[in-house]
Amino acid sequence: VALRLAVAGFIAFAPDALTPLGGYPGNDDDGRKLQAERDRDEMNEDFLAAVQFLARHPDCSGKVGSVGFCFGGGMSMKLAIRAPELAAAVAYYGRHPEPSSARDVKVPLMLHHGELDERVNASWPAFEDALSEAGADYVEYDYEGADHGFHNDTTPRYDKTAADLSWQRTVRFFARHLELED
16 A cells, blocks of 8 residues: 555655564464454554654655554554644544544545445434534445445455445545645
8 A cells, every 4th residue: 555655746654563473474364363352542743653653754745644554544544643744644444533533623524435334324314414524524425235344355255346446545645735836
């Protein structure tokens, strides 16, 4: 994904939450086991530090975006709440924060959900209501027939049509909010 962002003209940085434990082990099952060993608050601070690092990077315009998938989608939403340096956030099928935190979303937010992803989608209506009530700048897309992980081309849940469309939307969203020069 970082390579795709770089090809689209963005400076991309892909922090690995598992670096303190040796890094991503190469498959999601082992990755989830390692992730359970990490302190959640410490992980959150690592991602916040990544945003701060990019915002100060000499090659960066100062406009930083975040995109994440599953755990990373939830993290992208957390950053939209906690990182004042962030200019835009995109979340793919991530765990939604508590609705009360929606008032703290101060950046444009794009969310992608798979229609069949019952677990993640169960918390969307309450979070959406809270975003609307808070006057947050957000857009949400629901992909018909797509499941959790529809963008991940290494799983049987991959949905090329939904993945391609969502990625086009993501790149346009970042180009607009991060002011990518042509």
